[in-house]
Amino acid sequence: MLTRATKSLTLLLFAASTSFAADFGARFDEIRKSASPSELYAFLFALPKGGDLHHHNGHSTYASVWYAAATSPKTLARNxxxxxxxxxxxxxxxxxxxxxxxxxxxxxxxxxxxxxxxxxxxxxxxxxxxxxxxxxxxxxxxxxxxxxxxxxxxPRMGDLGHDPWLAADALVENMRLFGAEGVRYIEAQAGITAFVDVAGRPMPADDAFRVIEERLRQPDAAATNVTVRFQGVVIRFAPDAEQRLENMYAWVAAHRDRWVGINMAGREDNEKGSALRFLDTYRKMRRTYSDIPLSIHAGEKDSAGHEVRDTLLLGATRIGHGINLITDPDTMLLMRNNRYLVEINLVSNRVLEYVPDTSKHPFPEYLRTGIPVCLNTDDRGSWDSNMTDEYYTAVTTFHLTWKEVVELGRNSLTYSFAEAPLKEKMLVEYDRAVAAFEQKYGSSDWHGAVRQVKPLVSGYATRTWGFR
Ligand SMILES: [Zn+2]
Structure with a gap:
């Protein structure tokens, strides 16, 4: 039981922290407008960022990480x-x-x-x-x-991602790098068919993921403070993609502790992978399986189309990219103030030339008309970028408010496919981290606090903004 004194102290602290939060919007605007570009980058590096819901396991990992892992004494003793x-x-x-x-x-x-x-x-x-x-x-x-x-x-990746021991080491290092910039959850898209052993023999997915699970139980993996869940990804234009989708349903259903959903990826300008090709298969799967959420790439195109509408029809509750959703008014209206999230990837869309001029990206339109969105890194290893780059791009191009920044972080956990208790725990921790961040940078000497941050500057940030 709380004593009267503790009770009033608690109330006082609570009041203080709420007024902090209300005030921090003004402080955030001040920092956004008056910090130097590299100070703003450091500030956003330190920002608690929730989860990364859209990234591809192998291509999310930096080439330097693959190189170090593939040439380490540990790997060379085996392969x-x-x-x-x-x-x-x-x-x-x-x-x-x-x-x-x-x-x-x-x-x-x-x-x-x-x-x-x-x-x-x-x-x-x-x-x-x-x-x-x-x-x-x-x-x-x-x-x-x-x-x-x-x-x-x-194609250059070749066998790098096919060796489960190497893939596991690279994953743990990737988790550490995500953790360093305040990302606490990743929902990595991964396949189950390409693993081989050192003799080059195909490895059953159960054997390969036993290796990866074992690696994720090591103390250095836990020390990253990053939780991993996988989405099974199917390449949409493969001739046997329907069968692969059925196999993926069976796999995810049998491994629900780590595997939380299904995705489809692959160039949408290849007509063989159109969403409606898979309508019958998804309906067939739903006759057998319950509660396997879908996040599917759709509308990652620079031409108008109904890919997002068709993908919602497949049963997806999250849309990867959704760039050309802006060309489909009926679907946009359907998604306003609804429960379907668009996973935004600003750097990816720029470097792959789907939206070469980020100022023309539909992201602010979705964000500010009530379509749930969050920021993601996609194949960040190939862009040599990080989550901070996504936030820096969004904040500087679209003048985000503090309320919007926090909404993006919360959405990245609220709309995750993580099991309910984990999601609840991550949201509590996120709110706590945001409150601590507000307190730290709400003080009169926010410059001093920013100077203490030592951001890991990405190669993309160096090439794009000249940060060192
Ligand atoms: Zn993607």
Whole structure:
């Protein structure tokens, strides 16, 4: 029981913290307008950010993290990787592989002498070749956009994501980096079919994810303070995508403690992956399975269309990107003040040239007409960006208010597919972190508090805004 004195103290503290929150909007505006660009970046790096609901497991991880993990003594004791450093015309081969495609030892050993000569061990690249390898995984040069990403960066990953031990090490490092910038939850899109063992034999998903689960139980994974859930992702234009979708339903239903939903990804300008192709399959699945939420890429296009409407019809409650939703008034009206969230990816949409000029992005229209949205990083490893870049872009381009910033963070947890007790816990922790943040930066010396932040500046932020 509280004594009278404690009670009044509690009330006093509560009143103080509420008035803080009310006042912080003005302080946030002051910081947004008067902080230097690098101070604002540091401030937004320190901001509690909730979750990242839209990112792809392998391509979310930086090339530098893949490189370090693939060449670590721990990995080399078990497996090793080779990268194609030269193009060549070997007899009997079709020359379609991009330079720097990276494969594991078993696949290297199966090559003929001519092909082998095109590869070098990843662990013994010269400094110059290593720099070229890292750059080959990033859209960092003028003219590199959608085709570079889908046709070259994606294939270059080769076997890196196929080795579950390596994928698990990369995931834990990715969690640590997300945690450093105040992200507490990630809902990574992952596949279940591509894993191989060191001999190159296909690995059943249960065996591969046993390895990953074991890694996630290690103390360094727990120390990241980041909770991971997976969404099973199906590539939509695959000839057998319906069967893969059925397999994914069975997998998610059998692994609900870690797997919380299903997604579909892949270029929407490839007509073979249209949403309505899958309507019958989703309906068939719902005759068997209950409560498997869907978040599906839709409207990641620079042309008008009804992809978002068709994807809601499939049963999705979250839409990845939703860029061309703005061209479909009936669906926009349906989504206002409703329960369907659009996962916004500002940096991705810019670098893949779906919205090259971010000031023309429909995000503020959705945010300010009552369509739930949150910010996400998509394939941030390939953009060399981070969640802070998303917030910095949004705050500086659209003059977000504090209320809007907090709404974005809360939405990223409220609309997550995390199980109810976890979601509740994360929301309580988020509110607590936001209150502590307001207190810290609400003091008269907010400059001093910002100067203490040592942000991990992304390569994207260096190239785009010149931060060091
Ligand atoms: Zn995506």
């Amino acid at each position: 090793s990787f080779y990268t194609m450093t030269q193009l060549g015309n070997c007899p009997g081969t079709v020359d379609t592989q991009p330079r720097f495609i990276t494969i594991q030892r078993s696949h290297y050993e199966a090559l003929d002498a001519c092909q082998k000569a095109l590869y070098q061990p990843l662990a013994s690249l010269s400094a110059e070749t290593k720099a070229a390898w890292l750059s080959a995984f990033i859209l960092d040069k003028p003219g590199e956009g959608r085709d570079e990403f889908f046709e070259r960066v994606v």
